[in-house]
Amino acid sequence: MFLSQLHLPDGTRVVAKRQGETAHLVRGASGTRELALAAIEAGRSLADEVAFRGVGDPVDLPAALAQGRMLPPVDHIDPAHLHMTGTGLTHLGSASTRDAMHQKTDPEDLTDSMKMFRMGLEGGKPAAGQIGAQPEWFYKGNGYAAVAPGAALTSPGFALDAGEEPEIAGLYVIATDGRPFRLGFALANEFSDHVTERGNYLWLAHSKLRPASFGPEMLVGDLPAHIEGVSRVIRDGSTIWEKPFLSGEANMSHSLANLEHHHFKYALFRQPGDVHVHFFGTATLSFADGISTRPGDEFQIECTAFGLPLRNAITQDPNDAAPVAVAAL
Template identity: 65%
Template sequence: MRIIQCLHQNRPLAALVENENRVRLTDADTYTLARRAIADGRRLAEVVEASLTETRLDYQQLIDERRLLPPLTHADPAHCLVTGTGLTHLGSADTRSAMHAQAKADESELTDSMRMFKLGVEGGKPAAGETGTQPEWFYKGDGDCVVAPEAAMPVPAFAEDAGEEPELAGLYVIGDDGQPWRVGYAIGNEFSDHVTERFNYLWLAHSKLRHCSFGPELLIGELPEHLEGVSRIVRDGETLWEKPFLTGEANMAHSIANLEHHHFKYQGFRRPGDVHVHFFGTATLSFADGVQTRDGDRFEIALPAFGRTLRNPLAFESEATDTRVNSL
């Protein structure tokens, strides 16, 4: 089952994707439906089915009218935490081969990134009941950093780069007792500043403090182990860059369960009622191929199992915000 979230009569409502052209509205937003499922002890798919109305909408019209929303939101953006994990994917066969060759080198010769990656390959998929290696982790922001599908992705004036990161995002709601519940998965663009990150990996935290997008559709249920998608950049109506990418656990060094454990093990991330958006990482970047994006370029990330393509144009800001601090 796949659902979207859209504005209808000035209300955010979830809608079941019936086919590529039509969606059927429910009587509530995704967050409310998830809370119902938790409270009633039912599967979310059952709650969605029970909440369907007779109103059907044209999918393309929603896109054209900019009425699509991220498929899961919180009414208070401060109660939506956006995070992610890196060095989680095995990458292409060439990359994996190079990794294996370097892994045979003396430990002192490995970079910190390679050492972290090697730890994930060796211990990122623990057996049931065991704790695996913790991954690299980063913070992106709260709900205000999330851009709706089809909406422009802002690039701050101080940014050195504006690069896409095509990946999966896990979407979660925390129950009243502090139990995390996975609502589903979505295509994500974990947008980053790779020039800043490349200068010194200790600036990774800075490079991740950018906007992001996910959706438009939320996949409810089990995630396929192997997923093949395409990431592209369109400039002036022409494809500037395009590359396939792989994701799903079959292409990852870490299991989803291991990534989730090392995120939600912190009590502060189990605050009742909160929404979490967690990006699971990627191995495919246009930056690695020397692409420099510019204002108006459009990112397109497609995974057939997730329905419609996630699309966002870039909007470069020309003026820096005045961030001087005044003394009281």
């Protein structure tokens, strides 16, 4: 089952359920966050809450996406209470690209990236009830940096690169008693500045403070162990780069449970009502193949297991390259 959020042509905000080829509106639902909190309060699963409410009129999701009416599959009425975070070096093969970016002079001297990756290989999938190795973790931003499917990803004027990262994101809400609940999973583009990251590994945090997009649809249920998708960069109507990407636990050095524990172990991330979008990482980047994107290019991330493809164009804001002056009071 897939859930999505969108606006109808008259501006009404709705939630749609798709099972098979046809999507229908979920009765009495204007947001997946509220739907999830209602399910928790009633002691039901999200799927059971949808079944309890039932569905109404059919809705054309591809048309809504083409017309710019799709929203991220979960959001928050106060964008400051949606947290976008992620983990890197979590996928088999992900270390090679990062290692090349941060290579040391002595090939026998392992980079911090390779050391972190090995920690995951050796201890990222602990037995049930045990805690495994800590993954790399980073902050992307809050809901103000969440970009709707089909909308443009805007790179700041000071950015040195605007590169895609095709990933799977986990979508979560925190219950009133502080327990984190996973709503489902979505395709995601963890948009980053790889040139800045390559300049100095300690600039990784800067390179991740960029907008990101996820959706259009949310897969409700378990994450498939093996996921195959395709990532593309389109320029002037032609594909200039295309490559398959893999995800799912069968292709990862960490279990989802371990990644989730090391995020939600912080009480800061268990505040009632908050929404979390957590990016699980990737091993595939156009940047690793020498692609330099530019405004007007479009990213396309497709995987049939996650419904509609995620597409976002690139723009750049020329107005934020000047120094920021802070006024004293």
